[in-house]
Amino acid sequence: MSICKNSKTGICTCAVICIVLLRIVIGWHYFYEGIHKFDPAAEFSSKGFLGIAKGPAAELFYWMLPDINGTQRLAIAEIELESKTVKDGKEITKTEKRKTFHVYEKAWTIYYQKFLKKYGLDSVEAKKPENKKPDDKKSNETPPDAAQIKSNQKYEVEAIFNRYLDSLRTGAESQEKEIIASQASLKRYKEKIKSTPNDTAFEKKRRWDEMMKYRAEAEIWIRTLDNLSNALQADLVRVVDPQLVGEKGNIITDPEKAWIPNPIAASQMKLLDLAVMIGLSAIGICLILGFCTRLASLGGIAFLVCVILTTWPVPGYYPPLPSAVGNFLFISKDGVELVGLLVLAVVGAGRWGGLDFYVWNCFGKKIIGKRFTGCCCSKTKKEIS
Numbered sequence: 001m002s003i004c005k006n007s008k009t010g011i012c013t014c015a016v017i018c019i020v021l022l023r024i025v026i027g028w029h030y031f032y033e034g035i036h037k038f039d040p041a042a043e044f045s046s047k048g049f050l051g052i053a054k055g056p057a058a059e060l061f062y063w064m065l066p067d068i069n070g071t072q073r074l075a076i077a078e079i080e081l082e083s084k085t086v087k088d089g090k091e092i093t094k095t096e097k098r099k100t101f102h103v104y105e106k107a108w109t110i111y112y113q114k115f116l117k118k119y120g121l122d123s124v125e126a127k128k129p130e131n132k133k134p135d136d137k138k139s140n141e142t143p144p145d146a147a148q149i150k151s152n153q154k155y156e157v158e159a160i161f162n163r164y165l166d167s168l169r170t171g172a173e174s175q176e177k178e179i180i181a182s183q184a185s186l187k188r189y190k191e192k193i194k195s196t197p198n199d200t201a202f203e204k205k206r207r208w209d210e211m212m213k214y215r216a217e218a219e220i221w222i223r224t225l226d227n228l229s230n231a232l233q234a235d236l237v238r239v240v241d242p243q244l245v246g247e248k249g250n251i252i253t254d255p256e257k258a259w260i261p262n263p264i265a266a267s268q269m270k271l272l273d274l275a276v277m278i279g280l281s282a283i284g285i286c287l288i289l290g291f292c293t294r295l296a297s298l299g300g301i302a303f304l305v306c307v308i309l310t311t312w313p314v315p316g317y318y319p320p321l322p323s324a325v326g327n328f329l330f331i332s333k334d335g336v337e338l339v340g341l342l343v344l345a346v347v348g349a350g351r352w353g354g355l356d357f358y359v360w361n362c363f364g365k366k367i368i369g370k371r372f373t374g375c376c377c378s379k380t381k382k383e384i385s
Contacts, residue, residue, distance in 0.1 A: 016352050019343070019344070019347060019349045019352065020290075020349060020352050020353040020354070022340055022343070022344065022349070023287050023288075023290065023293065023344050023349045023350070023354070024287070024288055026287055026300070026337060026340055026341060026344070027283070027284045027285070027286070027287025027288035027289075027296075028284065028288060029284070029337075030280050030281075030283045030284030030287065030300060031280070031281055031283075031284025031285055031287075031288060032284070033280050033284070034276075034277055034278070034279070034280030034281030034282070034283075034284055035277075035281055037273075037277045037280070038277055038281075044273060044277070045269065045273055046269065046272050046273050046276055047065055047269055049310065050062070050064055050065055050310065051068065051215070052319075053309075053310040053312075054310075054311075054312050054317045054318065054319065055309060055310070055311075055312025055314065055317055056309075056312075057309040057310075057312075058310075058312075061309075061310055064268075064272065065269070066255045066256045066257075066267075066268045066269065067255035067256070068215065069186055069214060069215060069218055070215075070218030070219070070221065070222050071186075072103055072253075072254070072255045073101070073103050073104065073222055073225070073253055073255060074101065074179050074183065074218060074221055074222065075101070075102065075103060076099050076100065076101060076102075076172050076176050076179065076180070077099070077100060077102040078097055078098070078099055079097070079098055079099075079100055079102070079105075080095055080096070080097055080098075081095070081096045081097075081098055082094070082095055082096075083096065098169045098173070099169060099172040099173045099176055100165075100168055100169045100172045101168060101171075101172050101225060103253045103254060103255070104168060104225050104228075104229065104253060105165065105168060105169075106253075106254070107229070107251050107252060107253040107254070108164070108165070108168070108229065108232065108251060111233070111250065111251045112161050112236075115157075115236055116154075116157070119153075119240045119241075120150065121150060121153060121154045121157060121240075124147075124150045124151055124153075124154045125151060125154070126151060126154040126155040126158050127148070127151035127152060127154070127155055128152075128155050129152040129155065129156075153239050153240055156239050157236055157239050157240075160232070160235050160236055160239070161232070161236070164228065164231075164232045164235075167228065168225075168228065171224075171225075171228075175221065179221060182214065182217050182218065185214065189207075189210055189211070189214065199316075201318070204317075204318040205318055205319075208318050208319060229251040230248035230249065230251070232251070233247060233248055233250055233251055234247065234248060249267075250266070252266045252267050256268055256269065258270075258271045259271075279299065279303065280303070282296075282299075283296045283299050283300045283303070287300070287344070289350075289354060289355050290349065290350035290351070290352070290353060290354010290355050290356050290357075291350060291354065291355040291356060291359070292350070292356070292359075293344060293345070293349050293350030293351075293354060293356050294344075294345045294348055294350070297341045297342070297344045297345035298341075298345055300337075300338075300341045301338055301341050301342060301345070304334045304335075304337060304338040304341070305338070307334045308332065308334050308335060308338070311332060311334070313328040313329070313330060313331070313332040313335075314330060315329065
């Protein structure tokens with residue numbers, strides 16, 4: 001059995017079995033990595049992995065994370081609020097200046113408007129429900145109609161939204177000094193990195209730790225604001241449909257919106273995570289079944305290239321890979337698996353014990369075989385024996 005007719009190098013049946021076994025083992029690794037990330041208990045997110053990228057492509061991976069340092073989401077702006085009161089029969093307008101996280105307030109307002117439209121409350125006039133004691137209720141009292149229920153819901157929804165807005169603005173005013181100081185320090189850190197490069201091991205460690213410190217500070221404030229957004233959504237949904245009270249994560253700020261509008265994932269990170277989970281699972285299934293093996297192998301190679309560029313097992317870059325995963329010098333475990341996928345892509349291992357044998361004989365040989373008559377790609381299983 002030889003790979004090419006004109007080749008002096010042969011491949012025996014044992015080698016074919018080993019190649020098929022290699023294909024199935026790598027396929028299972030990809031498949032399980034993919035489906036395991038679908039488990040909610042795993043709490044998979046590409047953010048943690050990409051956020052610690054190092055090497056020459058580190059800035060590219062940081063760019064893939066939306067507003068990684070929180071510069072946009074933690075920006076505080078001053079707004080003017082008008083309130084109207086009636087005194088002695090005259091309407092008096094008062095103007096008040098408040099501080100707010102304008103990115104979050106904008107996202108909340110957009111969600112609130114969509115919420116009102118979704119549940120038919122946008123064209124309803126808010127009406128405060130009547131508070132009656134149990135003794136005041138009469139047996140012949142008619143229950144509220146649909147219009148009254150909508151009006152009461154609109155009143156409660158407005159009250160909840162305004163209460164959360166006030167909480168957001170109060171938080172901005174109380175934390176403004178700390179956030180501005182942290183962002184200013186981050187800016188000085190970036191300027192220093194550009195102006196005075198230093199390749200000593202001590203300086204690399206110090207700068208890495210400083211960068212992680214600024215990110216951790218921003219993450220604390222951002223997590224608080226995200227939790228507040230989720231609480232707002234839960235309280236609004238509770239008014240109109242108590243069964244959906246557990247819903248969260250639908251309030252997306254501008255920096256977090258997906259690059260491409262789609263009905264599957266509104267946020268950039270969810271779209272990226274979903275692409276990783278589906279991609280790994282699909283590559284694994286294709287390799288196990290031997291279906292589109294070359295294409296699946298190339299997809300796996302592309303993924304491993306990204307992993308290698310993120311971890312970058314090259315001396316002199318900080319932080320070093322943890323010893324718990326092994327000791328590497330230029331070649332890591334991912335590099336070894338990449339070479340294995342390269343072998344599968346070159347030999348077309350799916351035509352041995354895989355569905356590619358049938359795909360090739362039914363379709364591929366007619367389309368591609370005539371153009372590549374002298375290559376292994378044009379040979380059937382019988383011809384290469």
